[in-house]
Amino acid sequence: ELHQREYLCNGEMKKWDGPITEVYSPVLIPTAEGLKRKLIGTYPIGTEQEANEALEAALQAYDHGRGEWPTMSIADRIKCMERFVYKMSEQRDLVINLIMWEIGKSLADSTKEFDRTVEYITATIDALKDIDRQSSRFEIAEGVVAQIRRSPLGVVLCMGPFNYPLNETFTTLIPAILMGNTLLFKPPKHGTLLHYPLLKAFQESFPKGVVNTVYGRGANVTPGLMKTGKIDVLAFIGSSKVANDLKKSHPKINRLRAVLSLDAKNAAIITKNADLKLAVSECMLGALSFNGQRCTAIKIIFVHKDVADEFNKLLGEAIAKMTPGLPWTKGVNLTPVTEPGKPAYLAECIEDAKAHGATVINENGGANAESFVFPAVVYPVNEKMKLYREEQFGPVIPVIPFESIEEPITYQIDSPHGMQVSIFSNDPHEIASLIDPFVNLVSRVNINAQCQRGPDVFPFTGRKDSAEGTLSVADALRAFSIRSLVTTKM
Numbered sequence: 260e261l262h263q264r265e266y267l268c269n270g271e272m273k274k275w276d277g278p279i280t281e282v283y284s285p286v287l288i289p290t291a292e293g294l295k296r297k298l299i300g301t302y303p304i305g306t307e308q309e310a311n312e313a314l315e316a317a318l319q320a321y322d323h324g325r326g327e328w329p330t331m332s333i334a335d336r337i338k339c340m341e342r343f344v345y346k347m348s349e350q351r352d353l354v355i356n357l358i359m360w361e362i363g364k365s366l367a368d369s370t371k372e373f374d375r376t377v378e379y380i381t382a383t384i385d386a387l388k389d390i391d392r393q394s395s396r397f398e399i400a401e402g403v404v405a406q407i408r409r410s411p412l413g414v415v416l417c418m419g420p421f422n423y424p425l426n427e428t429f430t431t432l433i434p435a436i437l438m439g440n441t442l443l444f445k446p447p448k449h450g451t452l453l454h455y456p457l458l459k460a461f462q463e464s465f466p467k468g469v470v471n472t473v474y475g476r477g478a479n480v481t482p483g484l485m486k487t488g489k490i491d492v493l494a495f496i497g498s499s500k501v502a503n504d505l506k507k508s509h510p511k512i513n514r515l516r517a518v519l520s521l522d523a524k525n526a527a528i529i530t531k532n533a534d535l536k537l538a539v540s541e542c543m544l545g546a547l548s549f550n551g552q553r554c555t556a557i558k559i560i561f562v563h564k565d566v567a568d569e570f571n572k573l574l575g576e577a578i579a580k581m582t583p584g585l586p587w588t589k590g591v592n593l594t595p596v597t598e599p600g601k602p603a604y605l606a607e608c609i610e611d612a613k614a615h616g617a618t619v620i621n622e623n624g625g626a627n628a629e630s631f632v633f634p635a636v637v638y639p640v641n642e643k644m645k646l647y648r649e650e651q652f653g654p655v656i657p658v659i660p661f662e663s664i665e666e667p668i669t670y671q672i673d674s675p676h677g678m679q680v681s682i683f684s685n686d687p688h689e690i691a692s693l694i695d696p697f698v699n700l701v702s703r704v705n706i707n708a709q710c711q712r713g714p715d716v717f718p719f720t721g722r723k724d725s726a727e728g729t730l731s732v733a734d735a736l737r738a739f740s741i742r743s744l745v746t747t748k749m
């Protein structure tokens with residue numbers, strides 16, 4: 260068990276003796292009363308007071324852009340970040356272990372999450388070196404020389420999601436730091452403890468006040484921080500409702516920059532010309548990796564009615580071969596779902612679909628025991644069902660048969676989301692005819708492949724309620740900075 264009694268503020272690891280919250284793993288252990296979520300640790304429930312201390316520290320460190328960090332050369336900031344990566348890597352095994360216990364991610368995926376994050380930081384450092392090289396002097400008009408820089412924005416409130424508590428949190432936190440901003444960092448509710456071993460690395464790598472932690476119930480502390488009007492950037496990955504509420508709490512919303520990655524309902528479209536085996540293996544990965552708890556997961560499948568039976572049969576067979584088990588067991592690809600309320604919510608979605616005429620077409624589909632849910636393929640889904648529009652964020656796959664391609668296009672047009680789509684077809688003319696309609700409705704079209712964020716150098720964004728701003732290696736550096744000029748009259 261890990262009991263965190265410290266928080267990082269103004270360069271100090273401060274002792275905490277206030278209220279704490281208990282962390283229960285989605286991994287179940289046998290007890291006298293049956294299987295139960297295991298207590299794995301505790302951490303502080305911070306109050307507005309510590310949140311304000313953190314804000315004060317970040318404001319002082321930024322000092323209206325005059326602080327040590329925002330004025331430090333890019334080369335020196337990079338040295339600090341390289342020190343951080345070194346120290347972070349020393350905690351690799353512990354952090355991977357905590358990812359498995361805290362959110363139930365498999366060993367393979369938890370390891371990938373850690374290593375991908377280190378690679379992401381290294382690639383971001385390289386991209387920053389490019390930006391630095393481009394900041395050379397050049398003449399913009401007769402008699403005037405200008406230097407174009409990338410300058411920081413100020414104080415960032417950074418909040419990541421539970422499904423990639425390390426990796427996605429760091430896709431905003433790292434570029435925000437590198438560009439010279441100072442930060443308030445609130446780790447996700449499920450995925451707080453795994454950041455504890457990294458706090459010392461932050462403390463020892465950056466000047467005081469650059470990174471300050473905020474704990475506590477989000478609803479109690481974050482709106483208060485926004486209300487001060489002193490947050491310059493909201494970096495948030497999670498639900499659009501929370502993001503909108505936070506933005507609205509800011510008294511000068513037009514001065515706030517928001518970098519957001521939010522809700523999605525990514526569709527896969529299987530035309531009658533698709534390679535069904537390929538479509539099934541990609542859709543299975545796309546819909547069920549980490550139990551479907553990914554913003555980029557395939558969350559609804561449109562299949563042409565002529566191939567629907569065959570597709571459903573193959574999908575059911577593929578799911579039957581999946582290996583459920585504990586996160587650290589080799590070869591496991593179905594693990595417990597993270598959020599305690601999720602199994603009941605998914606069961607409710609399935610019941611609602613049944614009440615409106617669908618069935619679960621695969622054996623054991625939807626069977627659940629405490630935190631474990633066996634994947635369900637629900638067919639045929641229609642617009643009356645919750646599963647038609649709601650983002651289930653779990654291992655339930657709604658499938659809709661279609662006759663005309665206009666049906667999935669209309670679905671996408673009417674959708675409040677616009678992240679990604681996957682199109683499966685072996686007909687190049689058909690593929691070509693579908694790219695334009697979809698690429699102007701979502702932010703990434705995947706041909707004969709699942710939806711996903713990587714490779715991380717690609718821009719990552721979305722339309723409508725799915726995102727604001729663009730993340731990735733170079734795009735994120737731009738998102739957390741502004742182009743500024745120093746001009747000299749010759």
Ligand code: G3H
Pocket residue numbers: 422423427552553554555710711712713
């Ligand atoms: O949950 C949202 C993540 O951005 C998904 O990333 O596609 O690499 O799993 P991924």
